[in-house]
Amino acid sequence: MPAPLPLSQQALRTADSPISYFIQKAIETKGLISLAAGLVDESSFPTADIAAVVAAILGDPESARMALQYGSTQGYPKLREQIVNMVCDADGVRPADANLSAQDVILTTGSQQLLYLLGEALFDPGDIVICEAPSYFVYHGVLQTRGVRTLSVPMDAGGMDVDALEALLIKLEASGEIAKLKLIYTVDYYQNPTGLTLAEERRPRLVELVKRFGKRHRILILEDAAYRELRYDGRDLPSIKKFDPTNQYVIYTSTFSKPCAPGLKTGYALLPRDLLGVVLNLKGNHDFGSSNLAQHIISRLLANGAYSRHVETLRGVYRTKRDAMLAALTEEFADMPGVTWTVPAGGLYVWATFPDSIPTGPDSTFVKRCLEEGVLYVPGEFGHVVDEFGRKPLTETRLSFGVSCPEQLAEGIRRMRRACDGVKEPAKRVEKRVGVLVG
Amino acid sequence: MPAPLPLSQQALRTADSPISYFIQKAIETKGLISLAAGLVDESSFPTADIAAVVAAILGDPESARMALQYGSTQGYPKLREQIVNMVCDADGVRPADANLSAQDVILTTGSQQLLYLLGEALFDPGDIVICEAPSYFVYHGVLQTRGVRTLSVPMDAGGMDVDALEALLIKLEASGEIAKLKLIYTVDYYQNPTGLTLAEERRPRLVELVKRFGKRHRILILEDAAYRELRYDGRDLPSIKKFDPTNQYVIYTSTFSKPCAPGLKTGYALLPRDLLGVVLNLKGNHDFGSSNLAQHIISRLLANGAYSRHVETLRGVYRTKRDAMLAALTEEFADMPGVTWTVPAGGLYVWATFPDSIPTGPDSTFVKRCLEEGVLYVPGEFGHVVDEFGRKPLTETRLSFGVSCPEQLAEGIRRMRRACDGVKEPAKRVEKRVGVLVG
Structure with missing residues (x-):
């Protein structure tokens, strides 16, 4: 032995x-x-669409070279530009007015990798994260591996109960434990696992709360919008990110796995600029960049209309x-x-x-x-x-x-x-x- | 602010x-x-070869479905089987005789992700890792982010100086610091950065040394064989892994980035079985699987001879x-x-x-x-x-x-x-x- x-x-x-x-x-x-x-x-x-764009990418020596070579840690610049425009379009804002550009976007191996990298960037053992009850169970794995203490807030038909969240924050402030609170995690569109959506009027309140209780250190909101595009009734609600026009409090993450193809394993996030550099340094150690070919495929699907x-x-x-x-x-x-x-x-x-x-x-x-x-x-x-x-x-x-x-x-x-x-x-x-x- | x-x-x-x-x-x-x-x-x-296999994968509904859906955390089983056969062929051993099977292989986002995951599995701040002097500088980043103390062993024309390594191990044992030593890292084929290769007679000695000095806890060898296939003179040397027939001491990692295309961003490793489960749990939290489409592409290139x-x-x-x-x-x-x-x-x-x-x-x-x-x-x-x-x-x-x-x-x-x-x-x-x- x-x-x-x-x-x-x-x-x-x-x-x-x-x-x-x-x-x-x-x-x-x-x-x-x-x-x-x-x-x-x-x-x-979208098999035929993907086959067509791969043929186009590899049929041209210049684009083949770009897609088959190493990409950058942050990801394909053109796709990052398309993403910032897509998210801002959905929210009816111009990127500049939201303090956002392609420089604020990172491409990851599914949105899961972003959840993980962010945990590395922020959490030490004993830190506190607030989730919805119930929450995405794979995220509980991330919190566990980082040694985080998870607190939860009940949900109702309007998603996370923001009054209950406020009560919890007051309690944490009174006990001094707010010093350990790093992040509030919400899957705010058609949540995994409940299918519930955070009501519109609760979205700006979430940002107000982290501003109010995050005086000594910033409390961040992780908005996991993985299902946003899979909408079957009603209108698209504005993201929580929309209520963070200085780009300082909300990390917005989503994925092409659900609305396109999981086999491409490409997720993305918009991050506060002072956090982005930290996450990039960590990703540099993880893999210095996710699959470049997949990013080029998705960029073409967005550009030629096949994606929408x-x-x-x-x-x-x-x-x-x-x-x-x-x-x-x-x-x-x-x-x-x-x-x-x-x-x-x-x-x-x-x-x-x-x-x-x-x-x-x-x-x-x-x-x-x-x-x-x-x-x-x-x-x-x-x-x-x-x-x-x-x-x-x-x-x-x-x-x-x-x-x-x-x-x-x-x-x-x-x-x-x-x-x-x-x-x-x-x-x-x-x-x-x-x-x-x-x- | x-x-x-x-x-x-x-x-x-x-x-x-x-x-x-x-x-x-x-x-x-x-x-x-x-x-x-x-x-x-x-x-x-190999642009035309990749284009052809993508067309074949996506041209058949069943294989398209498999490649575009989520894969598993460990990776595409067929490709893992091909890899264990390829590595064992190179070493002239049968997988069963080396205690290896597709179950001992993990597919990662480049071999870099394996280097990172292994660091997570093994290193706490203050632990010791021994590298060659000089060593792959991106790996120094991994060691730094894990808070590891790096010691180094000089190289000569035969790669890592194994006598100097032995002297260092004796010194660490005398000081009690050996308790902190987790791993010895070597890029043993045409090293990044020096181009030097570990001499054949040093390979079994490395395994003997970790057995001799790893009595209370196992000291592992991380064999980074990323450049093994890029051989221009002489014959292929046996891997260090070959001298670990019980599959307990050596992690063998390599990549398809260098010998095929970095844009596919697919690496792999053969791991001791009791370590594999730990690494898989960690990867489950990172991304629960790297790009599945890329794995299917590589599997086809291996199968149809285009790769070799x-x-x-x-x-x-x-x-x-x-x-x-x-x-x-x-x-x-x-x-x-x-x-x-x-x-x-x-x-x-x-x-x-x-x-x-x-x-x-x-x-x-x-x-x-x-x-x-x-x-x-x-x-x-x-x-x-x-x-x-x-x-x-x-x-x-x-x-x-x-x-x-x-x-x-x-x-x-x-x-x-x-x-x-x-x-x-x-x-x-x-x-x-x-x-x-x-x-």
């Missing part, structure tokens, strides 16, 4: 993703309908899927007391809550019954941190309508309903049945 | 790359011949460039006392040492004179850490023959020679001349 590995403190506090088990299950279980995976619709990939046409197509595809899932939930669960779900205006997720008699956790009878029936969801507790009393909600589920077709979505929900019936049986008998089935 | 940014300890110890200034200079200076850039030859990019044909072509291209640079060095500097240079059998770099009268640092007269003449190199001191007396060599230079054509390489060396003449003038007069030229 060799001597033990000399792991770092960071490695020791970094766990496997809680959903790895579920991904493995999904792969192993034949005929399973996964409402768990965060994958995207595959029938609508594709987003329009996607809206139709996902709207149909969302409606199929919502219709199935009504069909199957309207008569079941204590089952509620969100009705998202965009994104990829519905958040369903079950009665206290049906815990949904990773070791629950319900999740086993669902696997028997051939359906998988993400247990809601992965999105939560425990509150001050050591508790978290135990009967919630994230249901994704991203990857399955409408018929599978309906069948998946039917299977979940059948699985519920099973849970009503005495626990012992259910476990026995599982044993027989497995054996 | 907003309140100050609440930066982490890690951010505070992370500096800008020392060569950013040089990259900027290269961009700004018209007609400059850069012998500094680590870029690769552009005329030989391209490596063969590249060897010819770079051999010609290397010879052009070496011929120019002989032509221009053979008569100049105290100027020596390495004769690399592969890779992209020649390491030239100047007499004490010609310091080559970033603020030196020589570097200014070179810029005036229109040529740029990387100051050798970026590759060094200070020794126990606070000293480092100040008259070395890294000369890259990767990106320029043979004629430019010869002209670049001529300009360096002219710049030397300038340095012989009294320092004051030179500065005045610079002032006049700038003004």
